[in-house]
């Protein structure tokens with residue numbers, strides 16, 4: 001299994017961390033959410049998929065990438081009308097990330113990249129990156145979202161795209177016997193498309209857009225499509241890491 005080559009912080013002893021420190025060029029901070037994904041995928045999707053993606057990248061570039069524990073909680077206020085979803089407030093979310101980077105900076109790590117799995121986290125994650133830059137000033141701090149590295153954009157929620165990715169990264173979390181199309185409301189197919197067209201952001205709740213919590217049609221998801229999306233994202237991510245390291249030399 002490719003992932004067994006991943007450098008996973010939580011699975012290491014402290015002497016192992018100390019020994020790896022000089023080889024690690026970048027710490028990956030998986031950032032996710034516990035939020036509903038319709039009837040199609042388990043609540044952990046965004047955390048578990050970001051974590052799995054980071055481990056694959058770490059295995060591929062061993063020993064250059066250290067994977068920090070995945071942050072399970074994200075910004076999911078808009079999903080709280082569906083049972084099981086959990087949300088942090090934006091300031092808690094950002095402060096947890098600052099504290100994690102502060103701790104790891106103290107151990108000598110100098111470059112950090114948040115690798116997010118949930119679109120709703122992006123504004124607060126960008127704030128966290130800015131707070132870290134200003135308060136800790138590491139050699140690099142960045143905020144990214146793993147599916148943005150793919151050649152094909154992922155735009156649905158628990159639909160054919162995201163469920164395909166789940167089939168590739170965390171197949172046990174897909175509810176194979178319950179796959180259903182999104183039950184999108186008139187607001188979703190009408191006004192929402194105009195907001196998207198003009199870049200207007202409005203914090204509607206997800207149940208105002210879709211009655212079962214999904215966008216798109218998970219019945220069309222395939223493992224092959226998921227493998228293609230993840231492979232292109234991993235290839236681009238690993239090239240990006242090379243560029244990142246070259247662009248941010250560490251001054252001793």
Ligand SMILES: [Zn+2]
Nearest residue numbers: 045046117118
């Ligand atoms: Zn998701």
